[in-house]
Amino acid sequence: MTQTDKSKQKQVIIIAAVVLIAPVIIGLLVNLGSHDIEDVRIKMEEYLYDRYGEEFVVDRIGTRSGYYEARIYPKSIIGTSKEDDSYYYSQAGIKIERKLGNVGDGYDIVLLNIEGEEYLKPKAREMFGDKIKLKTKIRYKKKKEGNDYFSWQIRSGFKELLKKSVNNSETHRIELQLFIYIFDRIETEEEKEERRREIFEFVQYLKEEGLYKYLELGVIFIDERVLAPGYGEYSLEVRFSDKEKVEIGGKKVYLPPLELRKEMTVKLQEEIDKMSEEELLERMGRIKKSRLDDLRGYNTQCGTFIYSWGMLEENYSSSLSRRDKSRNYSKLEHVELDNGLKYMYLSRKE
Template identity: 35%
Template sequence: MKDKKILWAGLGILLFVFILKGFKSPEKKILEYLKDKYKEEFVIELMGKRNSEVRAEVLPKKYVGTIRQYDSYYSSTVFLPPYGEIGDNYGAVLLKESANEYFRPKLEELFGKNILPVLTLEGGYDFPDFKKEMEKRQIKFRERPDGVFSPLSGGIYIFGRVESEEDREHYRKQIYEFIQYLKAENMFDYINITLTITDERLLSKEYNDGEDFKKVRDMKSGFERYPFINNIMPKYSEDFNRTSQEYKDNLLNSKIKSNLFEEISKRGIFLLHTRIRGDKYIKSRKLDEDDRINAKVKLYENIDEVEFSYEDYKLK
């Protein structure tokens, strides 16, 4: 009898050990799921429960300690329900980066290397690859021409030089050419993006290491800041030409993409600014009927339809 009790106790201990080995914490399930799906290591930054579903804000481990760790443009969530399959939206981050890289060659051709596309393809997605996802959506566009589709939105930031009306007209032409490119790619109809030109000399190493940068950072008013930047930039022209492209690229890549418009508003200057809305985007949302927005339907069949809402290069 005693031997049987010892035997059953031993079996119970073994069973308990097997159960423990088979049990995985939510953290472990999430991290194993992400590594298996995306073939890279992730970290969990925040985790909680909502209606019995575990939700975790996650970040690729390679971004820890970089500016991207603090940029919501790269934020993603994993959903772990009490029953059913685990899911995530990290693919949306990959989709945004894929869109940025898709347009980069054309943008560099038109505007030079000092650009920063910050694009978002809104709505649900099937593919984290921009080209594949757009091909799928374009089929829907053809099948339902009156549908309300999620647009390609966000901004394109161009670091250049605008010092005269000739410079302004140059950028009007280049933006017009970009719109024609979007049309040729069948990506114009449901687009809603802004293009902002700011001074390229803000990427000068001497400027970023000097006292003028600190003065600009502390200025509260755009009416004070814009003339100041316009007036001091000429003295950084030579240093901008000396500054390596590697330095400029690193500076561009250090920008918080989710807050770039606000950063330029507070620390930079809008030399030129325009918004491009596709005609179907406007009509499907009836933005042309909304007095608060008063969006004009433009087909951009001539260059004069490219209009700038800001022309602050004139604020000398």
């Protein structure tokens, strides 16, 4: 075979390979989809309006694991304290195919949390006062026919699901994580005892409602000075200050410098004293739920965390050995209200 013949043979092989492979490549590209992002947005918006009866913002559209994904939130929260609060945001997705498929979303998770909060808020306010913010994380789980385990179901409709979990606990379950932030200070031992009693009574209410079996409850007292107009500036000073090692209750902790803490204690209290109850509530209302955890630590005067045995078994099994099973919060003595170890404000005596 001449050199020319060999060259022609190679060309034939290459052409044949291209002919065979090209349809496969084209097919893959078609299956991956090539859609206008605006078409994806419109399809999601239409789906969300049909499903929830209100207009949604669909933004940050991207691709991941073969899906178009987007951030979603109701247009109705724009201009309110809920805007830019991730607690009220969710995701929607569409599988990337030749044609845009069905839309799926997780906004029911947000709705269930909101519904649970609205259900619990009246009693919480009755027990703890108006200067509170609730943050819930609720999971509805169901044991499907033929299974011996509970699986998480993305559903909303808190009252209906609660009724199912109460009437058919063998196949339906609600797991409730509830954090109550109380913007107040406890000044005396008598007041502390009264607050402890309030927490105990609230737990009894949750038992009556069928919400204790799988419960994680946190009641955190946040110093109300975080509501003062000057708190934001001071919080930056605290964040970037050189911390001092201090021994509290036999434990070593790191706190902002003493002089800064003295100044904050006095200046912020002066601001609080000049504010009306309405102004304090308005300032509290601005705090985003996704930022509530950031207020813990230096601002927590005291708090308690209560776990039912069922919740420990499901989510914190490593803690079972450290917990007395008889501590079922049927007695006031079961409720402990511990001081915040890193609480930075000074008492009037200091």
